[in-house]
Amino acid sequence: MPDVHNDRLPDHVIARARTGDRSAFEEIVRRYQRRIRSWLATHCPPGGDVDEVAQRTFLAVYTRLDEYQDGTNFDAWVFTIARFQLMTEVTALRRQADYHSRFASDLISRELERRVEQPDELTEDRLRHLASCLECVPERDRQVLDWRYRENVPVQEMAARSGRSTAAVKKLLWVLRLKIRDCIDAKLAAEGGLT
Amino acid sequence: MTPNDRFAELWGDYLEGDLDAAGRAELLALLNGDKSLRAQAVDLFQLHRLLGFAHQDGAESGEAFVRSVAAQLPAGDEEFVETVMNRLPVPAIDRRRFVVRTIAALAFGLMVGVFVTSAAWVYATPRQPAPPGDVVLLDEGFESSPAPEPTGIPTHPHRWAGDFSELVGENQQVRPATGRRMFRFLRGDYQDKPNAVGSYVSDAYYLLDVRPYRAELDDGGALVQLSAGFNAASFPAHEKYQSSVSLYALDAETATNGSTRLDNTLQNDSLAFSRANRLLLDRQPETWQRLAGELRLPPGTDFVLVRIGVAHVTAAQRRSDFPGHYLDDVRMVLSRRTPMP
Secondary structure (H helix, E strand, O other), rough: OOOOOOOOOOOOHHHHHHHHOOHHHHHHHHOOOOOOHHHHHHOOOOOHHHHHHHHHHHHHHHHHHHHHHOOOOOOHHHHHHHHHHHHHHHHHHHHHOOHHHOOOOOHHHHHHHHHOOOOOOOHHHHHHHEEEEEOOOOHHHHHHHHHHOOOOOOOOOOOOHHOOOHHHHHHHHHHHHHHHHHHHHHHHOOOOOOO | OOOOHHHHHHHHHHHHOOOOOHHHHHHHHHHHHHHHHHHHHHHHHHHHHHHHHHHHHHHHHHHHHHHHHHHOOOHHHHHHHHHHHHHHOOOOHHHHHHHHHHHHHHHHHHHHHHHOOOOOOOOOOOOOOOOOOEEEEEOOOOOOOOOEEEEOOEEEEEOOEEEEEEOOOOOOHHHHHOOOOOOEEEHHHHHOOOOOOOEEEEEEEEEOOOHHHHHHOOOEEEEEEEEEEEEEOOOOOOOOOEEEEEEEEOOOOHHHHHHOOOOOOOOHHEEEEEEEEEEEEEOOOOOOOEEEEEEOOOOOOOOOEEEEEEEEHHHHHHEEEEEEEEEEEEEEEEEOOOOOO
């Protein structure tokens, strides 16, 4: 999957997609999916289905390609659609009668909403730094992160696998998250991207 | 214990999905009273999501996402018109009238061919008997069929092939929908499959030669309807599986020259195709769920390729093996619908 952070999408790909060329549209999805999905992952409130919102975003891009004005910023146009799709998801979640009691998240949701206005590139920068920060995590601890985030292993099973108590695994995950967050923040600050 | 320590415990439990109602109330009280805790909670929530994304990220996951979007792209306006027209009630006719109508319709047959593409619709209802006059093209209970061939898309008619699968009797508390045997999906790949890594859909294919019905096909008024029963052994509540049925109308050369076995060519090289999915499998082995799709056959159709599959739905669970997914009672009929003017 190419990292297309700074790679502008050629106009002819958009033009072909507009005529109904599916392979051209797949090229658009291929180029943007990582950025859109990671951005949505960090802004979609608890209970939201990130990939579903991402799929709806691209389907909206496909059906509204005629509205895109050539020569304007296609990145910004795609992210605007993603923002609208996210807001639709947030509204739908809030309308669920038991949402608040299930996720205790209204306060969280509102804070996430506030952060939607942050630059899109911040998520990409965080993702980039996350990779290098993970390399600094000791191998044994990385294994726990792998179980948690790659395999979705329950905490109780992680405890059994690692010979720790459940509380110790939870504590370890907490500490690792704090360390990784601080590592990412330090790298962003060094680049002047976090004030 | 300081409020920060308690917040760490509660928010950690929240991220692990272990927070109970009392904990939620306590957490809410903490967050309500402290803006910095709210910011920290959201920081860690975003990092938690980013860790999840980073651990699932990769070429395989990206391509799977591209495919999932591509599969949902709407077809052209003509499909919408076709779908609407297909929902209009049209009485079934007998085979003799079928042929007579075919002759009468020849005058505008070519024009019909221009408009006919595909249509699919989904339902999950008990199986209905075929109306009189319909031709049963396939009535498969897997009772006496040979073992399916793990060789991908078949180029020879009237045999089951596709990804790794087997025919079994009652298994994992799943009883065949009919008779004593049923089809079991095993994996999302087949022998010597190129680019097998990342296959999270297990497909079964059946190729039918419909040239004997050519006279009844060539005005664009013929329709094939496919219905199949799906079942799954009990699986974890957080997993989701989706079934799908697809139909492809092919000319003889495309169906048999091996080109359909190349990646991503089937849809482009078909004369028409339809796909019906979105039937999420339930976790009740005692019940079978039916999924149906249909395709209006364009003039020039020589073969119909049936594709029936199950898929891991969420990115987190995607893998190539299928722990207990079954197919039975597959039925396809050729019937007649008034050609569109």
